[in-house]
Each structure stands twice: as structure tokens, then as C-alpha cells.
Amino acid sequence: MTSYHPRNTKPMRDSPRCGAKTRRGTPCQAPAVAGKRRCRMHGGAKGSGAPKGNQNALKHGRHTAHSKETRLLIRAFVQRTREIIEEI
Template identity: 65%
Template sequence: MRESPRCGAKTRMGNSCQSPAVSGRKRCRMHGGAKGSGAPLGNQNALKHCEYTREAKEFRKHIRRLLRSGNEMLDNF
């Protein structure tokens, strides 16, 4: 038990937690190592306003490229 890896999460006192980490994880059961803890797979909230869909990201990337090429053309003019 003494040789097991420690949690290391910051406590309210500012020290690191000294509880043993859950096997296969970096945190103890109190700091997010417990089964079922953490965010659900697939962030559905990111799709709420359609800002982070693949199409929206590609569109913004295309617009940035167009603006960059337009600025370069104006600089050379």
C-alpha cells in the first residue's frame, strides 16, 4: 500500500492529496478516480449552437485562408 502511486490533486490547504490513486488512474476515488466519474463521452453541449461541428470549423478555416490571401494581395499591391 505504501508503494502505490499517490493522487496528487491539490487540496484546500494547498498540499497534494496523499491518498492512493485508483488502479489505472492518476487520481484517488475522492478526486475523480471513481468509476463513472468524469465527463460523458462525446460532448453534446458543444453542438448546441453548431459552432464546433466539422462543417463550421472547416468553414471558418476557409474564411481565414481567404482573408489571409486577400491581405497578402493588398500588401503586394
């Protein structure tokens, strides 16, 4: 779905496309940045993305292995308690 405008040279038309999902839900048709898989608007530009050592994802610890295991044990305990109560 590349347009054939005079400024679109053959290398431009043949370059790999970004493919990130747009707001419309269709793949982005912009050319990917050289050596990357995304275009400049979807993260291929220099300096894009989170900084190294980003701590923003460590806000609460809800998704750590320990907390997931704890929730699993609590869920099993509650289920077993319900089974015991139904037996009575």
C-alpha cells in the same frame, strides 16, 4: 512525501498515488482507487465522470471539422483580399 502515521500501513504507503493537479499546483498525494489512476476525489470513485452518451459538449459545433475548415478558408480569403488591396 507519505506520512508515517500508525494507521498508514505498508500497502497504503506503497500504493500508487493519484497525481492529479491540486489547487496549489502540486500533484495529489492521495492513494489511487484500486484499478484506477485517480483517487476518489479526482474521478476514481464509482459513478464519477460524465454519463455515457453525454451531449453537453455539443452545444454549438464551433470545434467541428467542418467549422474549422470553413474558418481556415475564410482566413485565407481575407488574407488574399488584403494582398490584392495592397497591390492596388
